[in-house]
Amino acid sequence: MGNKQTIFTDEQLDAYQVILTKPIVVFVGFFSPSRLHGRYHELAPHLVPMDYTKDPDCKLPLALIVNMPELKENPFRNRIVESFSEDGMGNLSFNEFVDMFSVLSEMAPRELKAIYAFKIYDFNVDNYLCKEDLEKTLNKLTKEELTPEEVQLVCEKAIEEADLDGDNKLSFADFENMISRAPDFLSTFHIRI
């Protein structure tokens, strides 16, 4: 460590190397906790402490996080942040912040990305992608340039293609099956930070 400011204790650093909490694995290969911390800190310098050795309980609100340049133009930015927050309202602690960017990094495995993609597209958080969820997704994708009939048609077709158990909505298994056949899912579900 030398003369670097001690932001994290050694134990915390070890913990950040490979943490297996819930289904999240943190990959520190491409970015160090210190760098991410720097980004987290600059979102709200007066709120975020420089010293994390005492495990402070600090959460940043949704409004601050979606202003990051990597997320600002993304039509799904609100849903992304909400999916990673414990309270579902978009308030991220530093741990959750790191989780978010590690899942969206190149090194996260496909299964993990699929889990979070499912959460992001599930607007009403009922663990199923129903027609309303798809409609909202589609509108965000095309910036509402499709006519309502076209939206209906595309949503029906999409559900028809992916629905395996025939309940007219997509469960996680359906979603994951469909994603496994998409060749460029890994490269598109990726934010570089």
Place this chain on the structure above:
Amino acid sequence: NFGGGVQSYFLLLRFLVLLNLVSFLLIAGFVVIPSIVLRAVHSSPANHTGPEECMKYDPNPQGLVAFYNYVLDFLSGMGFMEYSYLFYGYYSNTLVGDRNFSYNIPLAYLFTVVFYFAFCLICIMAMGTAARIAVATGGSAAGNYSMIVFTGWDYGCLGDRATKLKQKNIHYRLQVDLEEQLMKERAASLTLSQKVVLYTLRIFLGFVALGLIGAACFSIFEATVFSQGILGLILEYLPSIVITAGNFLVPLLCEQIALVERYRPSTTVILALLSVFLRLVSLGVLLFTLWGQIKCQVDLEKCDLCQYNHEEYPCWETRVGQEMYKLTLFDLIVTIGALVLVEFPRMLVDNWSNKVARWVGRQEFVVSANVLNLVDGQTVVWTGALFCPLLPLINTAKFVILFYCKKVTLFANCRPALKTFRSTTSNFFFLMVLLFGWAMATLVMIYSVAIHPSMGCGPFRFFPYMWAIVPMSFYRLSEVTQDFLFFVGSQAFSVPLFALS
């Protein structure tokens, strides 16, 4: 951002620019620069001459020439431009060089052209294999709605403009698939009588399309015959005008026909691609007519003296070169003219009034038509390379201008074309079409090499046919070299060589 098809177009354009530039450097290095730099030292390798009548060739006009004549000459390749390094007729048929070193211009000319064709073929094959790999491995299954919805968005997309373009991209991908879907459903839901009516209509319109193509070919034939005897710029350009008009109108009509018949978009696309045959066929008709005139299909006695029509074509290779030159130039003028006169006002209209724009229809960058233009232009250059050595250079400049013009058009005016291509297969298809054009140009070259060169001009002045220079030069080499070359060509050497490679 505008779809894979547009990217293919610009890739193809870039490839062609490079190809033309390298070919020009080749030709310049082996033919033009030695001709300019070195002076003739020996007399012609062929020691016989022809009848006095056939050798008369006087391209330079007598007396005072008005200034506007220079402009006319520049556009038609006659006058001061005719007897210049631009055309075949200027190159000497002698050896050039200085005391210790001699360089056989006719041989170099022939070999350079042959090598140029081989080089172009190799380049096209190389691009083709690369494109074919892309077809085999890549290319997501577009048309799959759930894929587009859930994996279409690139999360790494940064910036307002990139985001907007991505959204437009997804929007029209969905629209294309929806359109195809609707067409399929409509086609499936026809009753028997409706189907009969539809098929009859299709057959009838097929005949109409064939008739249109036939009429176009006939008018090209007539225009070429008519323009050969008389001077005047419009008449000079008549074949080019008719070809360009035909290339423009017939696909347009076919498209309207296709709309009437309510074909699926992919069928319309195939129809658009079939118009490449129309373009190459029109070029073929032009050449066929020209040669008909040169070889006197009409008045047989004119060709008795020199085996070609020496009265109207004292230097027929230059004439053919001029036609190709005019075609290239006219294509460029029309493209720039269309850009300035048609697309620019449309852009202004779009920006001012949305309602009028909706009525006229936003500009689309139609990939197929543009690619066919490129292939057509390149085929003209290949056909004319034997007769107009500087044509690849002109074509390089033309394509560079075209590149920047189209780029400006694309970003300022257009929205992405609705009827879009699957880019991976289209890359491959465009190269196939280019190959077809190359094959046609090669046929033309082989035919030209085999008929009697004109006696008034050019490097092959007194040979019975162009290829005759090769045996003649071969026997002038020293004994040792001759034996070595015989050995290399013999079976004892070449068979093991093929086995090893």
